[in-house]
Amino acid sequence: MKALILVGGFGTRLRPLTLSVPKPLVDFANKPMILHQIEALKAIGVTEVVLAINYQPEVMLNFLKDFEAKLEIKITCSQETEPLGTAGPLALARDKLIDKSGEPFFVLNSDVISEYPLREMIEFHKSHGGEASIMVTKVDEPSKYGVVVTEESTGKVERFVEKPKLFVGNKINAGIYLLNPSVLDRIQLRPTSIEKEVFPEIAAEGKLYAMVLPGFWMDIGQPRDYITGLRLYLDSLRKKASPKLAAGTHIIGNVLVDETAKIGEGCLIGPDVAIGPGCVVEPGVRLSRCTVMRGVRIKKHACISSSIIGWHSTVGQWARVENMTILGEDVHVCDEIYSNGGVVLPHKEIKSSILKPEIVM
Amino acid sequence: MGGSEERVVAVIMVGGPTKGTRFRPLSLNTPKPLFPLAGQPMVNHPISACKRIPNLAQIYLIGFYEEREFALFVSSISNELRVPVRYLKEDKPHGSAGGLYNFRDQIMEESPSHIFLLNCDVCCSFPLAEMLEAHMSYRGMGTILVIKVSPESANQFGELVADPVTNELLHYTEKPETFVRVSDRINCGVYIFTPDIFTAIQGVSSQRKDRATLRRVSSFEALQPANRSLPSDFVRLDQDILSPLAGKKQFYVYETTDYWEQIKTPGMSLKCSGLYLAQFRRTSPDLLASGDGTKNAAISGNVYIHPSAKVHPTAKIGPNASISANARIGAGVRLVNCIILDDVEIKENAVVIHAIVGWKSSIGRWSRVQASGDHNAKLGVTILGESVTVEDEVVVINSIVLPNKTMNVSVQEEIIL
Numbered sequence: 001m002k003a004l005i006l007v008g009g010f011g012t013r014l015r016p017l018t019l020s021v022p023k024p025l026v027d028f029a030n031k032p033m034i035l036h037q038i039e040a041l042k043a044i045g046v047t048e049v050v051l052a053i054n055y056q057p058e059v060m061l062n063f064l065k066d067f068e069a070k071l072e073i074k075i076t077c078s079q080e081t082e083p084l085g086t087a088g089p090l091a092l093a094r095d096k097l098i099d100k101s102g103e104p105f106f107v108l109n110s111d112v113i114s115e116y117p118l119r120e121m122i123e124f125h126k127s128h129g130g131e132a133s134i135m136v137t138k139v140d141e142p143s144k145y146g147v148v149v150t151e152e153s154t155g156k157v158e159r160f161v162e163k164p165k166l167f168v169g170n171k172i173n174a175g176i177y178l179l180n181p182s183v184l185d186r187i188q189l190r191p192t193s194i195e196k197e198v199f200p201e202i203a204a205e206g207k208l209y210a211m212v213l214p215g216f217w218m219d220i221g222q223p224r225d226y227i228t229g230l231r232l233y234l235d236s237l238r239k240k241a242s243p244k245l246a247a248g249t250h251i252i253g254n255v256l257v258d259e260t261a262k263i264g265e266g267c268l269i270g271p272d273v274a275i276g277p278g279c280v281v282e283p284g285v286r287l288s289r290c291t292v293m294r295g296v297r298i299k300k301h302a303c304i305s306s307s308i309i310g311w312h313s314t315v316g317q318w319a320r321v322e323n324m325t326i327l328g329e330d331v332h333v334c335d336e337i338y339s340n341g342g343v344v345l346p347h348k349e350i351k352s353s354i355l356k357p358e359i360v361m
Numbered sequence: 362m363g364g365s366e367e368r369v370v371a372v373i374m375v376g377g378p379t380k381g382t383r384f385r386p387l388s389l390n391t392p393k394p395l396f397p398l399a400g401q402p403m404v405n406h407p408i409s410a411c412k413r414i415p416n417l418a419q420i421y422l423i424g425f426y427e428e429r430e431f432a433l434f435v436s437s438i439s440n441e442l443r444v445p446v447r448y449l450k451e452d453k454p455h456g457s458a459g460g461l462y463n464f465r466d467q468i469m470e471e472s473p474s475h476i477f478l479l480n481c482d483v484c485c486s487f488p489l490a491e492m493l494e495a496h497m498s499y500r501g502m503g504t505i506l507v508i509k510v511s512p513e514s515a516n517q518f519g520e521l522v523a524d525p526v527t528n529e530l531l532h533y534t535e536k537p538e539t540f541v542r543v544s545d546r547i548n549c550g551v552y553i554f555t556p557d558i559f560t561a562i563q564g565v566s567s568q569r570k571d572r573a574t575l576r577r578v579s580s581f582e583a584l585q586p587a588n589r590s591l592p593s594d595f596v597r598l599d600q601d602i603l604s605p606l607a608g609k610k611q612f613y614v615y616e617t618t619d620y621w622e623q624i625k626t627p628g629m630s631l632k633c634s635g636l637y638l639a640q641f642r643r644t645s646p647d648l649l650a651s652g653d654g655t656k657n658a659a660i661s662g663n664v665y666i667h668p669s670a671k672v673h674p675t676a677k678i679g680p681n682a683s684i685s686a687n688a689r690i691g692a693g694v695r696l697v698n699c700i701i702l703d704d705v706e707i708k709e710n711a712v713v714i715h716a717i718v719g720w721k722s723s724i725g726r727w728s729r730v731q732a733s734g735d736h737n738a739k740l741g742v743t744i745l746g747e748s749v750t751v752e753d754e755v756v757v758i759n760s761i762v763l764p765n766k767t768m769n770v771s772v773q774e775e776i777i778l
Contacts, residue, residue: 010765015778019389343778348382359776361385361761 001046002097003106007053013222016328016345022056024110025063027293029233030258030276037108040116042073050096052089054080087194091187098181109175113229115215124211125178131207132183135176137217145172146195150210157208160200174213223326231272368418370473371411375481377425386746386763387627392426394481399637400665400683407479410487412444418471420446423460459596462562480550484633486619496553499613506551507614508621518547523614530612533603549621565601569593627717628742634700635681638663716743725753732759740774
């Protein structure tokens with residue numbers, strides 16, 4: 001079975017992290033974002049994944065060779081020379097997605113994290129016999145997105161409404177699709193939107209069905225949602241009683257600690273924290289609601305909350321880092337510094353406090 | 362004076378990628394030394410100035426960038442200017458003098474009698490031939506280019522005192538703490554040395570090595586804070602060579618009365634581009650554009666337009682505008698004090714004032730990209746990174762936009778990541 005992951009462009013919303021690596025390789029819960037999806041696909045028997053990209057293919061390809069070997073799944077890239085929107089890339093990758101088996105293929109959006117109930121989706125798709133299935137998820141503010149209006153009992157999609165002003169429903173497109181090869185005949189090789197052009201056409205013919213996504217869903221394409229997403233993800237690990245979660249007197253709530261990370265005496269870690277490979281958390285450190293990426297050193301007595309600390313950065317002794325502070329790669333916050341929402345580009349040293357949210361270039 | 366054995370070598374320090382964060386976002390895609398000022402890469406200006414040195418044998422660029430980032434540039438500039446240029450990559454920081462010492466074998470290859478040391482991010486007239494002449498009359502180890510500045514701005518620089526008659530360097534300290542300044546002259550970052558500078562640098566290295574050994578022997582020495590953490594091969598020109606040797610008849614100064622600026626930020630690069638355009642007006646006016654709005658666009662003041670750029674005749678350009686290769690300037694566009702980089706498209710009736718528009722960007726019709734024009738302020742010059750799109754009728758004021766963004770709403774005083 002095949003799958004396409006829409007990786008798209010520059011990931012500017014996740015800057016400064018994406019100034020160092022392309023977005024799909026930014027770590028989430030101690031694993032590159034795209035690896036979460038590739039592993040979920042591998043688990044249900046997908047043999048080939050095509051990545052639709054239009055930026056930095058060389059960097060991606062190097063990482064992919066690693067994953068290919070470790071996971072034993074074939075990974076190829078389909079590179080757009082001009083942005084093709086959300087449907088065009090499918091047409092571009094046509095030859096890779098269709099084989100003689102006539103099986104449907106998955107399409108995933110790379111910014112999304114969720115439970116990935118892909119086996120259930122395959123069952124759903126077989127049972128309704130339509131041409132395309134999409135996952136939808138319930139949200140609190142449907143007017144921020146495109147709402148999918150469905151027939152209650154069958155899940156058949158009636159229509160899509162972009163950012164509705166009146167309440168028409170609270171389910172939105174979750175960015176996970178299972179499509180029959182015939183869908184590709186509806187897509188031309190030009191910038192095309194799958195939500196605005198392709199799906200409405202299939203829905204009008206009564207051949208599009210939506211399944212409500214069980215479990216959590218988050219678009220982690222920007223820092224605030226990334227932090228919320230980590231909470232949801234760790235929460236789902238807790239529900240599955242995953243052994244990956246850390247335990248101990250110094251742990252509160254859901255915390256993920258890579259086995260190569262070191263945590264000192266007298267620390268209090270959690271809730272909702274991920275500590276990456278090779279990190280050193282010195283004694284007396286308080287961490288909550290934050291991600292600490294590979295190779296970071298947090299010095300004694302520091303306190304970090306609601307922030308993302310980029311690869312190989314350091315946070316000084318008694319420093320206080322909070323309120324959506326995002327440190328890019330190789331950023332060094334000096335001792336006793338306070339950062340309130342500082343967004344710091346790679347290779348910087350922070351020698352004076354950042355009192356209100358500010359971008360440091 | 363100027364005998365056939367008197368070969369001269371020039372060394373230009375170009376810096377490196379992680380050191381140049383102040384030049385972002387322009388340095389995110391291009392090494393700072395290759396950023397164009399008045400239509401030519403920043404480093405071209407000191408290189409061209411070096412051509413005026415009699416008996417110039419070789420120019421070395423020393424920096425931390427990867428060799429491949431400079432390979433193309435070095436071969437094309439060597440051909441174009443008919444002067445041998447080589448790029449040498451430093452493996453680790455050695456300090457401003459240590460870097461020179463690190464490559465002494467290559468620098469001394471042709472047994473030069475004099476060595477110029479220039480910093481790439483200095484914008485000035487580089488009166489190198491005159492400096493050489495002055496240096497030879499002083500007969501010291503080195504001569505420093507200096508300039509008078511206003512008392513207010515002098516405070517940002519080191520204290521430099523020279524004898525008004527002999528021009529000997531009497532006193533030099535980096536950023537003194539006392540408020541009372543006796544001198545209004547500052548170090549321009551352009552020097553000329555005789556080869557005994559290498560002996561002086563080696564002296565500092567050995568002394569530091571000896572002190573380190575001594576410290577291990579005596580616990581009192583171990584308490585001294587000075588130079589405790591500096592490796593022995595890290596030698597700074599100002600603190601370690603000029604300061605101790607000032608007043609010992611080793612170093613002299615040569616004063617320039619022309620312009621001088623440091624090119625540390627994108628805002629300053631715009632100012633310096635203007636200074637170089639003014640210089641072209643004096644020395645090579647045929648490099649500048651002209652036009653009166655009939656057959657060609659109306660040109661006001663000093664303007665550079667690359668031969669491959671297309672400018673609509675109804676546009677009005679200048680003063681202080683620089684347009685790079687393949688840029689397309691549409692009808693009715695107004696450009697004032699700006700740098701338009703390669704492949705930019707500016708659509709009809711747009712206005713760009715006090716800004717730098719990055720490579721491949723697109724500026725929409727009737728849109729306005731402008732700033733206050735304060736070259737020193739963080740947001741005083743609007744900077745658009747590579748491939749930024751400003752949609753029709755959108756206004757971007759006093760802002761910095763990182764690469765690959767699309768501006769579809771107007772903004773003021775913002776940094777767009």
